[in-house]
Amino acid sequence: xxxxxxxxxxxxxxxxxxxxxxxxxxxxxxxxxxxxxxxxxxxxxxxxxxxxxxxxxxxxxxxxxxxxxxxxxxxxxxxxxxxxxxxxxxxxxxxxxxxxxxxxxxxxxxxxxxxxxxxxxxxxxxxxxxxxxxxxxxxxxxxxxxxxxxxxxxxxxxxxxxxxxxxxxxxxxxxxxxxxxxxxxxxxxxxxxxxxxxxxxxxxxxxxxxxxxxxxxxxxxxxxxxxxxxxxxxxxxxxxxxxxxxxxxxxxxxxxxxxxxxxxxxxxxxxxxxxxxxxxxxxxxxxxxxxxxxxxxxxxxxxxxxxxxxxxxxx
Numbered sequence: 157x158x159x160x161x162x163x164x165x166x167x168x169x170x171x172x173x174x175x176x177x178x179x180x181x182x183x184x185x186x187x188x189x190x191x192x193x194x195x196x197x198x199x200x201x202x203x204x205x206x207x208x209x210x211x212x213x214x215x216x217x218x219x220x221x222x223x224x225x226x227x228x229x230x231x232x233x234x235x236x237x238x239x240x241x242x243x244x245x246x247x248x249x250x251x252x253x254x255x256x257x258x259x260x261x262x263x264x265x266x267x268x269x270x271x272x273x274x275x276x277x278x279x280x281x282x283x284x285x286x287x288x289x290x291x292x293x294x295x296x297x298x299x300x301x302x303x304x305x306x307x308x309x310x311x312x313x314x315x316x317x318x319x320x321x322x323x324x325x326x327x328x329x330x331x332x333x334x335x336x337x338x339x340x341x342x343x344x345x346x347x348x349x350x351x352x353x354x355x356x357x358x359x360x361x362x363x364x365x366x367x368x369x370x371x372x373x374x375x376x377x378x379x380x381x382x383x384x385x386x387x388x389x390x391x392x393x394x395x396x397x398x399x400x401x402x403x404x405x406x407x408x409x410x411x412x413x414x415x416x417x418x419x420x421x422x423x424x425x426x427x428x429x430x431x432x433x434x435x436x437x438x439x440x441x442x443x444x445x446x447x448x449x450x451x452x453x454x455x456x457x458x459x460x461x462x463x464x465x466x467x468x469x470x471x
Contacts, residue, residue, distance in 0.1 A: 166196040169223035169385060174210040177203050179353040180411040181226055181281070181377070184404040188278075188379075191400035195393050199224065218273045223385045228283075228347075228377045229270070233309050236269050237457045241467050242376040243285075244449050245315050246442040249370025251412065253471065254282035262466035270378075276386045278401040279379040281408050284371035286364060286419065287345035293362035293431050294343060297444045303342035306335055310456075311449040316343070318448035347375050349412075352419045357426035364431050365416050369438025379404075 171189070175181040182203050189199040202208070208216055214232055216222045229239045241247065248254050257263050258280050267277055287294070294300045301320030307313040313323040324341050326332075332350065335341045336359050344351065348365065357363075366372070379401060389397065420430045433441070454461040 166198075167385070167388065168198045168200065169381075170200050170202065170207065171224035171226070172202045172205075172207045172213050172216070172222050173226040174205045175203060175226065175349075176353050179203075180349055180408060180415070183411070184279075184281075184379070184408045185226055187404045187407065188397070188400045191403070192393075192397060195396045197389065197393055197397070214273075217275060217380065217382055220382060220384060222382075224379070224381045226377065226379045228375050230308055230375065232270070238269065238459065238463055239266060239376075240309060240311055240453060240457065241460070241463050242266070243373050244311060244453060244464075245373045245445040246438065247445075247450075247464075247467060248282070248374040249366075249372075249438070251282060251284070251374075251409075254374050254376075257467060257470045258282075260466070260470050262463060262470075270380070271383075274383045275380045276383050277378045277380050278397070279405040279408075281377045281379075281405065281412075283347040283349050283375045283377055283412065284366055284416065285345065285373040285375060286348040286351055286366070286371070286416070287343055288351060288357075288360040288363045288423070288428075289344070290339075290342045290359070290361055293429055294364060295431050295433070295437050296440050300343065304340070305343035306332060306341045306345060311452055312345075314452050315445060315449040316345075318444050347377075348415050348419050352415065352422065355422075357423045357428055360423070360428055362429045362431060363420065363423040364433060365420055367432025367434050367437075369433045369435045372433060372438070372441055 171185060173185060185201055189201055192199055210227060211231055213225045213227050217225050230243055233240050248257060271277060292299065297319035300316065303321050304324050305316040305321040307316055307323045307325050313325055316323050321343060332344060332346060333354060336344055336356050423430050450464060453464055
């Protein structure tokens, strides 16, 4: 009877994400899958967008076609533009600040928007941004003039345009390697984790990483599961899933603490210059952000002004 009960509760889930094997976010997903196997839950992992394009994951998750995703919420901006506040340039500069924002009332409201679509957020992760450049280092906005910058979303495009760069809009980061390989961009701005996984250091002349001024932006990337599938688990399975997710999140935080050092080390080993954003440089970017991306968010997103003020107030 016990065997029949266990078999009845055994499930198989499909999990999709864009991160390649070896990426620290892939490691997090693998640790959850391994922890859940003894609990009767098999999670089939489709890394490197091998099942779905990143832009299609949300619709598949909420439509019941897949069960679990690990994705940047920037891919939801066409559905929930309020989420753009989390990745506005110079809005969030440190992991400590990101952690405080995770616990803030404004963030809880944003999470409710996501969960209202029928998903459960298992983990939070905040990935620092960085950018690699061809031709020359870009430490201040004036350095970007005339360079082609890869961008996702309206606000980042307006930001780089304000610096004098030429925005090259793409929907997701999946095309970043293609853009770099074909010399179609001069500024590859993305998360530090994605730059590390890209392994294309020799295509660049310079890497700009967070310094004393902090990171230019952070990306909120949660692990999410279908609420319908979550509800189908037994109480013991749900407890085990949360325990596994909490452990994966803790391990991810540890890995992220070494991320910028690993990234810089790889570029230095490839003979590429590495510069850091000091307080003075960050202030120049902050002024640019306030008159471009921040202003546009206030003007064009419903409730944007109030939301931006609430997030900005969390120092």
